[in-house]
Amino acid sequence: MQGLTGGNQVIQVEGSTVRQIINNLELLYPGTKARLYDAEEDELLPGVAAVVDGDASQLGLMERVNENSEVHFLPAIGGGG
Amino acid sequence: MLDYKPNIVLATGDYKVVGTRPIRHDGADKVTGQAKYGADIILPGLLHGKILRSPHAHARIKSIDTSKAEVAPGVQAVVTSADWEQPTGKVEDLAEGSIHNLRFMSNNILAYGKVLYKGHAVAAVAAANPHQAEEALALIDVDYEVLTPVHNFREAMKEGAPLLHERLETLSDPGLRAGGYKSDEDTAMGSNVANHFEFRVGDVEKGFQEADVIVEKETNTAPVHQGYIEPHTGTAMWQPDGSLTVWSSTQGHFNARDLLSRLLNLPVSKIRVIPMEIGGGFGAKGILYSEPVAALLAGKAGRPVKVTMSRTEVFEASGPTSATNIKIKLGATNDGKLVAAEAHLIYESGAFPGSPVPGGCNCIMGPYDIPNTYLEGSDVLVNHPKSAAYRAPGAPAAAFAMETAIDELCEKLGTDPLEFRLLNSAKEGTRRATGPLMPKVGLVETVQAAKDHPHYATPLEGPYRGRGVASGFWGNGTGPASAMAMVNTDGTVSLVEGSADLSGTRVVFAQQLAEVLGIPAEEIKPTVGDTEAIGFTSNSGGSGATFKSGWAVYEAGQDIKRQMIQRAAKIWDIPEEDVEFTDGVLQHKSDTELKLTFRQLAARQNATGGPITGRAGVNPGGAGPCLATHIVDVEVDPETGKVEILRYTAVQDAGKAIHPGYVEGQIQGGAVQGIGWALNEEYFFNDQGHMANATFLDYRMPTALDLPMIDTVIVEVPNPAHPFGVRGTGEVPIVPPLAAVSNAIYHAVGVRVNELPMSPGAVLEAMWKKDNGS
Numbered sequence: 122m123q124g125l126t127g128g129n130q131v132i133q134v135e136g137s138t139v140r141q142i143i144n145n146l147e148l149l150y151p152g153t154k155a156r157l158y159d160a161e162e163d164e165l166l167p168g169v170a171a172v173v174d175g176d177a178s179q180l181g182l183m184e185r186v187n188e189n190s191e192v193h194f195l196p197a198i199g200g201g202g
Numbered sequence: 203m204l205d206y207k208p209n210i211v212l213a214t215g216d217y218k219v220v221g222t223r224p225i226r227h228d229g230a231d232k233v234t235g236q237a238k239y240g241a242d243i244i245l246p247g248l249l250h251g252k253i254l255r256s257p258h259a260h261a262r263i264k265s266i267d268t269s270k271a272e273v274a275p276g277v278q279a280v281v282t283s284a285d286w287e288q289p290t291g292k293v294e295d296l297a298e299g300s301i302h303n304l305r306f307m308s309n310n311i312l313a314y315g316k317v318l319y320k321g322h323a324v325a326a327v328a329a330a331n332p333h334q335a336e337e338a339l340a341l342i343d344v345d346y347e348v349l350t351p352v353h354n355f356r357e358a359m360k361e362g363a364p365l366l367h368e369r370l371e372t373l374s375d376p377g378l379r380a381g382g383y384k385s386d387e388d389t390a391m392g393s394n395v396a397n398h399f400e401f402r403v404g405d406v407e408k409g410f411q412e413a414d415v416i417v418e419k420e421t422n423t424a425p426v427h428q429g430y431i432e433p434h435t436g437t438a439m440w441q442p443d444g445s446l447t448v449w450s451s452t453q454g455h456f457n458a459r460d461l462l463s464r465l466l467n468l469p470v471s472k473i474r475v476i477p478m479e480i481g482g483g484f485g486a487k488g489i490l491y492s493e494p495v496a497a498l499l500a501g502k503a504g505r506p507v508k509v510t511m512s513r514t515e516v517f518e519a520s521g522p523t524s525a526t527n528i529k530i531k532l533g534a535t536n537d538g539k540l541v542a543a544e545a546h547l548i549y550e551s552g553a554f555p556g557s558p559v560p561g562g563c564n565c566i567m568g569p570y571d572i573p574n575t576y577l578e579g580s581d582v583l584v585n586h587p588k589s590a591a592y593r594a595p596g597a598p599a600a601a602f603a604m605e606t607a608i609d610e611l612c613e614k615l616g617t618d619p620l621e622f623r624l625l626n627s628a629k630e631g632t633r634r635a636t637g638p639l640m641p642k643v644g645l646v647e648t649v650q651a652a653k654d655h656p657h658y659a660t661p662l663e664g665p666y667r668g669r670g671v672a673s674g675f676w677g678n679g680t681g682p683a684s685a686m687a688m689v690n691t692d693g694t695v696s697l698v699e700g701s702a703d704l705s706g707t708r709v710v711f712a713q714q715l716a717e718v719l720g721i722p723a724e725e726i727k728p729t730v731g732d733t734e735a736i737g738f739t740s741n742s743g744g745s746g747a748t749f750k751s752g753w754a755v756y757e758a759g760q761d762i763k764r765q766m767i768q769r770a771a772k773i774w775d776i777p778e779e780d781v782e783f784t785d786g787v788l789q790h791k792s793d794t795e796l797k798l799t800f801r802q803l804a805a806r807q808n809a810t811g812g813p814i815t816g817r818a819g820v821n822p823g824g825a826g827p828c829l830a831t832h833i834v835d836v837e838v839d840p841e842t843g844k845v846e847i848l849r850y851t852a853v854q855d856a857g858k859a860i861h862p863g864y865v866e867g868q869i870q871g872g873a874v875q876g877i878g879w880a881l882n883e884e885y886f887f888n889d890q891g892h893m894a895n896a897t898f899l900d901y902r903m904p905t906a907l908d909l910p911m912i913d914t915v916i917v918e919v920p921n922p923a924h925p926f927g928v929r930g931t932g933e934v935p936i937v938p939p940l941a942a943v944s945n946a947i948y949h950a951v952g953v954r955v956n957e958l959p960m961s962p963g964a965v966l967e968a969m970w971k972k973d974n975g976s
Contacts, residue, residue, distance in 0.1 A: 123402060130402065156375075167295035168377025175639045176923070179821040180678070193637045196377030196399075197561050 129172045140182040214918040219716040223724040223863045224710040240435035240451035240478040246630040249328040251509035252335035256317035258867030259351035259585040259891030270341035276334030279502035279860045282325045283312040292384035296460045303380040306554040318553035320892040323519030328499035328507045349890035351585040358394035381555025396555030399582035409542025409574030414531025421603040423958040432481025436493030439506035445472040453487040454741030461689035476732040477702045485591025517896035521590020524549040524557040528603035544576040552588040561596030567635040568675025575635035594676045594933035605672035623649045644855030644919030645829040654832045657851040666838045668950030671829045674937025678827040678930040679744020684737030685754035689814040693801030698731040700739025701747040710860040717762040718759030720786030745930025757818030767808045824923020830854040832938040836946040843966030851913040857921040857929030869935040870912040876939025878904040
């Protein structure tokens with residue numbers, strides 16, 4: 122992802138849901154939406170997890186984001202047993 | 203007689219049932235042989251399926267002639283990959299984060315066009331008995347064009363290396379472990395690198411400039427198998443209405459149903475998967491091998507078919523964990539503070555994409571607070587069986603590199619390794635190497651408990667003896683889960699939940715429900731529901747079951763409480779707000795004469811409004827990470843290089859141990875598997891890429907005779923995102939042992955063995971090299 126943001130590790134964008142965050146990211150850095158969003162299914166792409174304030178979102182695009190929230194887009198990493 | 207307590211619980215929280223050690227509800231069935239495992243299924247007209255497997259590690263299939271087998275005695279059906287449609291190569295998210303490439307999955311179940319490892323399934327036969335099926339396999343004529351196998355990542359990444367998949371695309375997304383094909387427009391040749399990605403936090407170059415002490419090293423690990431006692435098994439039966447019933451040894455029957463649905467082009471509503479008791483899984487029983495083949499054979503034969511692997515098939519054709527190569531560099535200041543770290547992780551995925559290298563990257567620096575980090579992960583294909591999840595997938599090999607490097611750093615700094623960890627421990631708010639901030643975790647508490655343990659205070663005397671320590675991190679999983687609890691008129695509660703029981707989870711769900719309802723755990727009757735008996739529940743994996751299904755059970759209990767309060771209010775003709783439900787007793791808040799026990803009200807449920815059933819479907823966030831710190835003492839035989847484990851103590855944060863006995867069992871089991879990985883276990887491949895030790899006689903797992911009792915300390919730093927503070931506990935105990943044992947060997951004989959396993963030969967060779975000054 123940092124390749125699309127000119128190497129920036131931290132970006133400030135507005136939005137009260139993960140969906141709005143992605144849309145506003147796309148305005149700043151075209152191409153980021155395609156790395157995160159599955160337009161056909163209207164959900165996060167397979168394998169992408171939105172982590173809001175350190176907690177992997179269970180609601181995907183609908184997850185609420187607070188004014189000073191920190192959002193990371195990370196691989197969904199599966200487990201063992 | 204021990205002069206200390208071998209199993210310590212540093213408990214927090216005040217509960218009546220949670221934290222106690224009731225006898226497991228399925229215990230009698232298990233110890234009397236009544237419990238039904240996958241291979242125990244017997245149905246009228248049952249046929250036995252056997253699979254023809256590739257004798258080559260890499261070959262093109264020119265033709266398959268099954269005509270002779272089809273007319274062999276007792277044979278009812280023969281199938282190959284031509285008997286099902288080839289799925290698209292698109293990555294799909296099937297079950298809430300369950301990411302798959304169905305083409306790769308299908309081709310692993312039955313080879314299509316090429317065989318990619320020795321043991322790869324090529325065709326299958328169903329016959330009246332297993333012997334007739336095996337004899338018929340010998341009549342199948344496969345014409346192969348043998349190709350050069352790719353043995354390891356070094357060969358695979360070379361320019362001009364033979365390609366396993368000519369159209370494989372190199373992805374740059376650790377979330378897409380399942381891998382992908384190039385688009386039709388992309389005409390460039392494929393690659394054996396399925397995925398390559400990076401994580402960068404801070405400025406790692408600047409960080410190393412600030413470092414006074416730098417350690418660099420490279421580690422290698424061999425593939426090892428989970429070693430579950432029960433082989434994979436699946437039985438399939440088609441109903442006259444075109445629906446399919448499958449009995450499976452699986453960690454996730456809903457995921458199995460969803461995958462079968464896609465592979466067989468059948469709606470999920472037409473498939474019922476019944477989870478059987480499971481004889482070990484450790485991650486690898488979340489994968490389908492036998493079930494789809496049984497379904498194809500059963501469809502063709504018109505009779506039920508059971509396919510059960512032999513032990514050799516399990517070794518050769520199910521998934522071991524990856525071989526790995528890790529280069530790591532750490533930098534610290536003279537006062538012992540970590541300032542920079544970088545790691546390059548290469549994991550071999552076997553014949554299809556999907557090694558746990560993302561898990562390795564996620565965990566490698568998990569225990570530490572390091573301001574500047576860089577991680578690079580590569581998933582590389584080789585002609586070996588497709589790797590599968592194994593307890594904290596990706597993390598043990600990563601910790602082997604990290605924790606031995608930390609030990610080297612401590613030695614250079616002249617610092618006690620536990621003091622170093624206390625100084626550098628990740629804690630709530632630490633920026634992780636993958637980006638997010640760490641939630642509340644208990645590493646500091648495990649390190650402190652290790653430091654305070656009598657083991658660490660006891661001097662280790664004698665030649666060739668050494669002590670090692672290591673820590674480990676696992677992020678833990680969660681996902682959707684369902685539970686339904688029916689109150690019986692005798693005051694017991696029948697609980698149905700959807701998590702396959704790998705490790706005694708029935709009892710921990712019963713305990714959580716009992717705690718909510720204020721009744722004994724023995725009054726709860728837990729069962730695992732099949733896919734038509736309970737709502738969707740994601741796999742029992744990632745150490746998520748006790749957390750997520752615990753949440754579901756807790757909510758189902760709250761649902762029952764609400765209904766019972768309504769009933770009591772109705773009986774007493776008072777407002778619901780005036781009723782309180784405490785410790786299994788309902789009573790009027792001010793009139794103490796109005797009182798009903800749970801059992802009394804249960805008996806009156808039908809007359810006061812009908813049956814009381816609590817239910818819940820949840821998808822909880824906040825599965826808190828789990829951290830551990832282990833201490834091990836070893837003695838090395840200078841004549842043979844054999845390493846003996848003298849003493850082992852494992853300290854782990856459990857959040858809240860619902861049943862401490864089963865948490866201790868998980869810790870001990872994980873530590874033992876880690877010791878096996880460290881010292882003995884490995885797949886030996888010959889120059890043809892064939893596994894040379896595919897039996898338990900030749901694949902050396904540790905036994906009780908090899909080990910002392912593993913002492914445990916459960917630390918409880920409650921997870922704020924769970925009503926009882928649960929963190930999954932099953933994965934992290936396998937993370938520290940590899941490095942802890944390696945560090946102990948170093949402190950015993952002064953050699954760093956950077957390749958696993960540290961078998962007697964490897965240790966001896968390292969000692970000779972040291973003695974010869976090379």
